Amino acid sequence: MDGTLRTVRLRAAVPVLPLSAFILVTFIAPLATMLVRSVYDPLVAGAMPETLFLLSEWDGKSTPREAVFEAAVRELLEARQARNLGRIVTRINRVQPGMRSVVMKSVRKLRGISGSDSWRDTLIDMDPAWGEVQTWRAIRRTGERFTMRHYLHALDLDRGPGGGIVRQTPERRIYIPLLGRTLAVSLSITALCLLFGYPVAYLIANASPRWANLLLLLVLVPFWTSLLVRTTSWIVLLQTRGVINDALVALGLIAEENRIAMIYNMTGTVVAMTHVLLPFMVLPLYSVMRAIPPLYMNAAATLGASFPRAFWRVYWPQTQPGVFAGSLLVFILAIGYYITPELVGGRSGQLISNMIAYHMQQSLNWGLAGALSGILLACVFVIYLIYDRVVGIERMKLG
């Protein structure tokens, strides 16, 4: 009996196998890789084991002893042989800017030297930076196999000279303000989508079938249109010499030199993203509203309720599952959005995802990109939990 049941269960699981495999390969695995990268970096630890071992016994207050220099010279030259040096130096340079050229130049010179009585003097001769304590602290920190430095960095924190955690100076704080802005913008966009989407969904749900189909098509056609086309058409409309500004000037409402900046700033980001995300609000709302029998409203009217009262007491509560679903969907999509702000956000309309993309594609600091993604993921998770606590996730209805 037990065996048969298991067979039945296994057989039932077969159809979802392709999907599970697909999600594992394209979603779980990359996500896990990035999260691991944000705390685990074995490169320097693997390439300079002896230097790091000797540094672990160093007091961190004076220039290290000769043995450390000797090991560092040997392991840096070996790393160059293995074509690894650049990646090691990039990491050291991130902790201590300026170290890239110091190490690269020194290694280039070292290749011409066969031996030395004191590698310590040789290196300090090449560049006084080798005599400084912070250089070796930087190497020791980059050598941590498991590290919190990407998370500290992503939270605008840093290790102070004494090793304690300190905040970055105000002009270097970037990620926390950006995260706050991302959350605020996502909330505003969700609110706007609800404000615009609710009446539309109501209209579609209550129109005659012919009209409903037409209206639904009007919602769906932009939904099917390429994201890039939709975003660039906003550029055409909103730019300084765009359709709207031209019209306002032609009507004499604003002067030629007072054209309004509506794009390449936060306004552009909010307008374009609200438009792009609107269908994700309308569709769940519509599917919930369609299931509400018009009889309820009629009954309320028959019993003497005015329309606003009937709406508020009878209709609105029944649409709540759709409101919750649409809001959560729009909010979570907005929080990770990056193409639209990239194109129309300009200087002030950039969001946290743009920084993640920057660190993935430009600075190649995948550890930091991973940490930023991890923090963003944690934010979504916390919001989900609050949401579940406040409204209950089982009350959500996606369609």
Add this chain to the structure above:
Amino acid sequence: MLSIFLLIWSQPLTSAESLTVVSWGGSYARACTKAYHEPFTAKSGIKIRLEDYNGGLAQIRAQVETGNIHWDVVDLEIADAVLACDEGLLEFIEADDLPAGPDGTPATQDFPPDTLTECSVGTNFYSTIYAYNRENFSGGEPATIEDFFDMKKFPGRRGMRRTPQVNLEFALMADGVPLDQVYATLSTAEGVDRAFRKLDTIKEHIVWWTAGAQPPQMLADGEVVMSTAYNGRIFNAQVLENQPFTVVWDGQVLDKGQLAIVYGTPRLKEARRFLAFAARSESMARLGRYISYSPVRRSGSALITTHMETGVDMKPHMPTTPENMTRALHNDWEWWSDHVDEMNERFSAWMAR
């Protein structure tokens, strides 16, 4: 991650008889095609597939790490070329393979210092200058880098590239820092603050650009009254589209375009042949007949003539012509490779405020 996934997906289409060369698009890529891609194909029978990119090393790194290489030769900024070389993403250059100059100077002596690096060959000097649209100025016209930052004398929006590179240098030069002190000043915390304070004075009036083709467009549309730009792009708008633009050479920042071969390409032999061809003084001079970028090789400078399509004398438009060099800063790629991450974060924080 996604790009790696897509790479595995899209198998390379190139065969041994064709090379994929990646460049910066627009009028520059067009000039390279005319100047040495087409002649190379005519001579060797090897076809060139041209791809565009906007700089950065992410794609090269993804290709090398997955071993699925479909870019063979890449046109790089020098700081990226050195960085990529250090990271093992590029093949070493064999200097002996490079042809001697037409006057017989061996290649190693014909290239000025720093243009021939371990993994890359310089082909042209280009410059970031600022240019303005004459239609927007009736009285005096801007002439110095100080004027770019002078909102009182020359009101109106400015275009600038959305990077800290070059902008910090412009700011310090305009703030009175002598040429030879610019990078020394930037190496101090006060110097960086000073550069950002200078940028603060025009911050509200800046329109940011990212691709080299944007500034001529923005100037023509009247979106900005002046803009920093690559000199060659402005030149093309001047001679091919008859735009009323003027280049201000004062305070120009000189850079060099480098060619390099992606590490591990299966078409290494063909790529080396192409590089040797592109590194001839004649190829560089020929590039200078399509766009105003001057040859890096000393023997190439003598070969500068006229614009191929309009017959305009190229000398006054070249960044290295002595009259244009009265206040010219050489971009210090080594300083930038040390500080690029730090400056980018500082710049992003500044932008967001």
